[in-house]
Amino acid sequence: MNELDQPGLARLRDGWISGGAAFELAPVEWKEAAAASSPDEQERRLLAIAAQALDVALRPAAPKTLKRRPPLPVLALPMLPERLRPPLRAALKYAADARLKTRVATLVASRGFVTHPMDWMPAASDQAAPEVYAPWVDWQAGADGEKHSRREHLTAETWDDFYPAARRIALVDLRRAVPALARTLIETKGARESAEVRLALIELMRFGLGADDVPFLQSLSSDRSGKVREMAGRLLARLGERSYPTDGGTEDPTGELAALIEEGKSGFLRRRTTYAPIKLKSPAQQARRADLFASCYFGDLVARFGKTEPDFIGAWQFGVDDNADRFLVLMVSVSGSDAAVACLADMLVAEGGKLTLLVLQLMLRLDSGRKRLLIRQILNDAQNLHALSLVEGAEAGWLQWGDLANGKTLSALRSAVSGDNDVMKRSAEQYLEAIGFLATAATAEKLIGDVAAAGLPPASPSLSLLRLNAALAGNTTK
Amino acid sequence: MQLDLKTIEALAPDQASLGAAAKLTKRSNWPRLEAHEQLPLIWGECQGSGSNPYRVAFDTSDHGYKCTCPSRKFPCKHILALAWIGATAADSFARVDQTPDWVNDWLGRRRKPGQSPTPVAASSEGKSIDEASRPAESAPVEDAAAAERREAAQRKRAEDTRSAVSAALDELDQWIADQLRLGLAGFVDASSERCRRIAARLVDLKATALAGRIDELPARLMALRGEERPDAAIRELGKLVLLAKAWRTAPDDAELKRLVSTSETRDQILANPDAVQVESDWEVLGEKIETRRDGLVSHATWLLDLKSPTPRFAVLLDFFPASAGRRSGAFAPGDRFKARLVFYPSRHPLRALVAEWLGDVAPGSWPSFAPDAAGDPLAAYAAFQDGAPWLSDCPIILPAGAIAQDEKDGTWWQAVNDPHGIALPVAGSVDPTLLGLDLTATAALWNGARLELLASQSNMGRLDLS
Structure with a gap:
């Protein structure tokens, strides 16, 4: 369009917006082209010319402030082959929430692939995503692209070159490999960070926690953030460092808690000491006991009874008061030593039944071997299969066919899918999804055949994760 | 079995x-x-x-x-x-x-x-x-007089329809003039009611297709920002003027009849010797499913010819009642197949039928289409408008680009190293992940105001965007 026509078009436009004849406002050439005997026809002809001018000769003006995001980083693992994207999408579609979707991505990562970003992306706040996704987590969080996410050689000099998620993973690696170096970094770099970031950094001290960390953790007792002081106190407690988490008041909460626990004896021949919660009389007392379990440290409590942590756990009378059992397990999870956590987990798994479920409170502190034991126990008695999806941090793709076939799970699944009880069927479908994450590819394939033979439609969406797992056969990084 | x-x-x-x-x-x-x-x-x-x-x-x-x-x-x-x-x-x-x-x-x-x-x-x-x-009984042999009567009746029906449509377009012309007289500001605000009224008149006068188009006009206006709507109204109404004039000039033109009154049947298209037929490999770019105000769902499946040296598209268009519920299409985005398509006769043949499906085709990248001589990504749109200025949506292949954001969180497709400085506003919302991907080529529908993304080739493979 001739530049001279543009003001004419603007005048026409203004005229038509407010209404009335606009012919006289048109550019001369347009008026000549649109001339007609009827005024209405003239207006319509002008309208047609203006429409074409707007369509072809004018283009939307882009704002000068258009901003592009930095390129999405390429991850360290290859992208899932195109042929496997449909089963991946089916598994993601079936996964009901973000946690279950992350689990699908974890399975895929365990077989050496990452998802296509249009199929699944971790959220900016996702800390459960497989480590390989850290650059995408940082990208989602709005990293500006001038830096590069990288995991190698985290040092004081390169600290600022790392985005938060990538730095977190590098620090965890460093804590596992050279804990002192990581501690020094946290000590020197953490001091200038906000309380929230400081807390996240101190929390990472749980990896590779050892006696060398005691002085630094003790120095945090004067940190300006209460949450940081509390975290440091818990970590010290795990190391057997006794302390009182109160701010120097006159109360003795650990003594108060100890008073709510009754020492007794059991056995006819070999009398041994037992500990059990005393019976409480009011909801107020129960609330107070809950607070005390949450705020005291396990090491301090057992010291009141003159026992070691494992001995105290061995003497605890589980089953007397379910709430007290749960509080105690939580307390061990937060402030118990590694030995106490291992002892408690082993004991509860060995007990079986509903006590096994208490181990779920210890998940963050358990090694992968104990997590597998827990899962095997859940599968073995098949009473609490719903707990399978509550096992946080479980590894993907290790469950063998024997783990299913030797216990009661397989027969329970067959019976549920072949029966008419819809509730049981739906539950079985959830268990299948959970097993789809845990199973090896061979187990997954065999299980699909087994439940299909029992009556579950082979194309049931509940088999999506198992199908993806089976399709990923031959790709195992672990 | x-x-x-x-x-x-x-x-x-x-x-x-x-x-x-x-x-x-x-x-x-x-x-x-x-x-x-x-x-x-x-x-x-x-x-x-x-x-x-x-x-x-x-x-x-x-x-x-x-x-x-x-x-x-x-x-x-x-x-x-x-x-x-x-x-x-x-x-x-x-x-x-x-x-x-x-x-x-x-x-x-x-x-x-x-x-x-x-x-x-x-x-x-x-x-x-x-x-x-049992084979259907053969129809009784028609005598010459009966055949003549039948043809005469057909001619009369066609003549009646033409007269009715002509009257419909006269009413449409008057209605457009009224809108200009009353002001487009008021038209934009009351477009739903006003369009519904004239659409009902057009249906009475057998301009069914045109009525459907006018019925959808308010929705197209409302999809834009307030300040863009008057321009969009000028464009839409101007196109209607052009279409009405074109029909009056050539009322027997198949494309114009299709746009104003009714479309041909599948059998008529297949039997039409003038219908362009293309046997090629096709990729399903994407789908556009819209529920219209007249209670029909339009289901458009856009295809790209993978063997053509320049971008060639086809659209498979189906309508079905919304009351029939959600209906899955025959193809999924990304599907590739070999087929013979028959195009509805048109100045820019787009709407097509699958005359013969010849099998699946292996996945792969799009061909590298030769860029327009001037490097203008909208050159195809300009050519499209030259031939059929009454149409809106034009499929185009955009060169390498990226999606950028403005301060109101609107998204724009922007060419990489573009001498024209072209950026095109994208319709609707896009997956935020797209903002971090390098798009090596993008298939989209451009209507002069908004870009509707169908699919892209990117540094991370093919992207379904419809």
């Missing part, structure tokens, strides 16, 4: 359905017929009256079924025909050990009725498969 003709007879809702099914049992109607090796499942694609083939699946054990056609008869003639072929010509089915995704989807969603097949014994009354199989 546990199928016999008695079962099919019993399943049929009425004798007419059986008769219609009998006509569809010819193998040529079924570009694809497959049966599972182990499972009691048969499925196929039947070329019906729509532009897409219908996807039909049948469980031979419990007689469950699924068809993507919009029929309100259950089972429809396509199901009956598939089962009929299964009962009488089982060899027609290719044996496979995998079910396609669309069959899986159906299997996953359906609830089985129980272990035994649907009881059918008492429901055969009044239906006969033998009768349906």
Whole structure:
């Protein structure tokens, strides 16, 4: 369009917006082209010319402030082959929430692939995503692209070159490999960070926690953030460092808690000491006991009874008061030593039944071997299969066919899918999804055949994760 | 397969359905017929009256079924025909050990009725498969006088329609002039009511297609920001003026008739010697499904010709009543297939029918289309408008680019290293991930105001964006 026509078009436009004849406002050439005997026809002809001018000769003006995001980083693992994207999408579609979707991505990562970003992306706040996704987590969080996410050689000099998620993973690696170096970094770099970031950094001290960390953790007792002081106190407690988490008041909460626990004896021949919660009389007392379990440290409590942590756990009378059992397990999870956590987990798994479920409170502190034991126990008695999806941090793709076939799970699944009880069927479908994450590819394939033979439609969406797992056969990084 | 003709007879809702099914049992109607090796499942694609083939699946054990056609008869003639072929010509089915995704989807969603097949014994009354199989009695020979009368009646109907449409366009012209006189600001605010009124008049006067277009005008305006709507109204109304004038100049033009009154049938298009036919490899770029104000759902499936040296597109367009519920299409974005398409005659042939489906094609990248000599990504749109200025949506292939954001969180496609500094606003919201991807080529629909993304090739492979 001739530049001279543009003001004419603007005048026409203004005229038509407010209404009335606009012919006289048109550019001369347009008026000549649109001339007609009827005024209405003239207006319509002008309208047609203006429409074409707007369509072809004018283009939307882009704002000068258009901003592009930095390129999405390429991850360290290859992208899932195109042929496997449909089963991946089916598994993601079936996964009901973000946690279950992350689990699908974890399975895929365990077989050496990452998802296509249009199929699944971790959220900016996702800390459960497989480590390989850290650059995408940082990208989602709005990293500006001038830096590069990288995991190698985290040092004081390169600290600022790392985005938060990538730095977190590098620090965890460093804590596992050279804990002192990581501690020094946290000590020197953490001091200038906000309380929230400081807390996240101190929390990472749980990896590779050892006696060398005691002085630094003790120095945090004067940190300006209460949450940081509390975290440091818990970590010290795990190391057997006794302390009182109160701010120097006159109360003795650990003594108060100890008073709510009754020492007794059991056995006819070999009398041994037992500990059990005393019976409480009011909801107020129960609330107070809950607070005390949450705020005291396990090491301090057992010291009141003159026992070691494992001995105290061995003497605890589980089953007397379910709430007290749960509080105690939580307390061990937060402030118990590694030995106490291992002892408690082993004991509860060995007990079986509903006590096994208490181990779920210890998940963050358990090694992968104990997590597998827990899962095997859940599968073995098949009473609490719903707990399978509550096992946080479980590894993907290790469950063998024997783990299913030797216990009661397989027969329970067959019976549920072949029966008419819809509730049981739906539950079985959830268990299948959970097993789809845990199973090896061979187990997954065999299980699909087994439940299909029992009556579950082979194309049931509940088999999506198992199908993806089976399709990923031959790709195992672990 | 546990199928016999008695079962099919019993399943049929009425004798007419059986008769219609009998006509569809010819193998040529079924570009694809497959049966599972182990499972009691048969499925196929039947070329019906729509532009897409219908996807039909049948469980031979419990007689469950699924068809993507919009029929309100259950089972429809396509199901009956598939089962009929299964009962009488089982060899027609290719044996496979995998079910396609669309069959899986159906299997996953359906609830089985129980272990035994649907009881059918008492429901055969009044239906006969033998009768349906009998060739239709030949029509009585028409004498010359009767033929003359019939042709005269046809001519009269055509003349009546033309007169009615002409009157409709006169009313439309007057209505447009009224809108200009009253002011476009008021028109934008009251477009829903005003458009509905003139659309109803146009339907009365047999300008049905034009009525549908005007009915959708308010929705197109409201999809834009407030300050853009007057310009959009000028564009839309101006196009209507151009279309009306073009029709008056050539009322027998097939494209103009289609845009103003009614479209040809599938059979008419297939029989039309002027219809362009293209046999090629096609990729499904994406789908555009819209529920219209007249209660119809329009389902457009956009295709890209993978063998053409310059971008060539086709759109398979189907309409079905919204009350028929959600309907899955025959193709999924990213599907590739070899087929012979027949295009509806047009200045820029786009709307097409699948005349012959010739098999699947392996996945891959798009061809590298030669860029426009001037490097202008909208050159194709300008050419499109030169030939048919009354049309809106034009498919284009955009060169390497990226998606950028403005301060109001609106998104724009922006060319990489573009000498023209072109950025085009994107319709609707986009997946934020797209903002971090390098798009090496993008297929989209441009309507002069908004870009509707269909698919892209990127540094991370093909992206479905529709």
